[in-house]
Amino acid sequence: MSRSSVFPVQVQFGDCDPAGIVFFPNFSRWMDAASLHFFMSCGIPPWRELVKTTGIVGTPLLEIHTKFFKPATYGETIEVHTSIAEWRDKVFIQRHEVRRGADLLCEGLETRAFVVRPEGHPDRIKAIPIPADIKARCA
Amino acid sequence: MSRSSVFPVQVQFGDCDPAGIVFFPNFSRWMDAASLHFFMSCGIPPWRELVKTTGIVGTPLLEIHTKFFKPATYGETIEVHTSIAEWRDKVFIQRHEVRRGADLLCEGLETRAFVVRPEGHPDRIKAIPIPADIKARCA
């Protein structure tokens, strides 16, 4: 079985909209935080450290697919459960389940790539093959 | 051909992350704004007005599926082009294309429902069949 991590979130008043429930882009924000949390829990340094040794500046999204089952509101504590669903050559798919106790609130698949800034193009980013050592640490 | 709307966005410094590009949940935020903008451009009042006559409190998301093709950064003006891809009984699918000039930056499908607060349950929401008059206005 593969590694997984749990990222707790305390839902805030300001995370909720006039309908009184979490404004959905915040779930994407928390899944993004959970994505980095997953890597850090596997011993990978934060991007601003990693960039110095590997040139990697982050893992931007190529695709997200999220299903929302139940709303959440402020004052609640929820958890993002994160694992790697699939490693491909240049991309990987991260799976996030957001739970409140036994309830599954939403479920998201993220397709991401490790990116560097190409030499001579500090304004651009490009995907690199998944680094073997990172993959090994997260297996 | 069906109706469509164009929602312009000026990307701000604070919308961007340490990689210097738009932090992706902001695209979801702008698509959400473009969703409401679409309905208002069809002559539907904002939810806080609509609730008084119809009980409708909004159109929360059931599912989002977004593909990211190119990044954007601050100082740029981008546009969200929005239309209805499909009407079903209780849900509808909105399609958003985010463009910078001729460039397609990202593309999102949102599955949404019109919801009301069930009588006696002011804390809950439930989906209702797509109101015929709203559908007619948006066709």
Added chain:
Amino acid sequence: MSRSSVFPVQVQFGDCDPAGIVFFPNFSRWMDAASLHFFMSCGIPPWRELVKTTGIVGTPLLEIHTKFFKPATYGETIEVHTSIAEWRDKVFIQRHEVRRGADLLCEGLETRAFVVRPEGHPDRIKAIPIPADIKARCA
């Protein structure tokens, strides 16, 4: 000595801007969360519960005054230390110190009021005198 509460925050990648440091409105967001956290730690229910018995819908801001001393970045854990600096008739001043270990990162004073929706005006809010029981619980 008066009550105080501590609200921990794990700074996320998406909380930071292209300069690599926390985008400052997030400090206001965390102080707002810390404000509610303070009241809940004093035994006050969340606003959506309180509204049912008291009509109180929240404690919107009248004024904020924040000084920023040191930046923070993602991967760091910081704490918001919150107390009531002053109770007046219809407003109160909350004081927040954001710390990373021994470092004081920023310091904010918030002037807030408890508000209700006036009868017959569900779209408006107005300040009420500080409820004595709330004040007593927070002393």
Added chain:
Amino acid sequence: MSRSSVFPVQVQFGDCDPAGIVFFPNFSRWMDAASLHFFMSCGIPPWRELVKTTGIVGTPLLEIHTKFFKPATYGETIEVHTSIAEWRDKVFIQRHEVRRGADLLCEGLETRAFVVRPEGHPDRIKAIPIPADIKARCA
């Protein structure tokens, strides 16, 4: 009389909180956008361009002081009117008035500095004297 700029904002559903009004940190977000908009309207390039010729990476906040007079809600268009209230040696004070038509919604003073990354310390930032050419363009 000094220069001023006007930055329009269309308030979105997701900018509002469960009380149905703008979540206040968004006003700080819009003032920040208006701050950069002011400089760009004076002919200053965006920071990611300016950094290449001057090393300047932005104008982080040292202090904000905002008074909130009236709430705003989604579907409304508001304007941030921005000017320089004072230039000092290493800091300047920007003044923002947020208006909806003739109504003054809130008023903010921001104390900011131009910062660079000190040589050999790419992780740190430090304030520099206000560049004379930038000051001249904004006068």
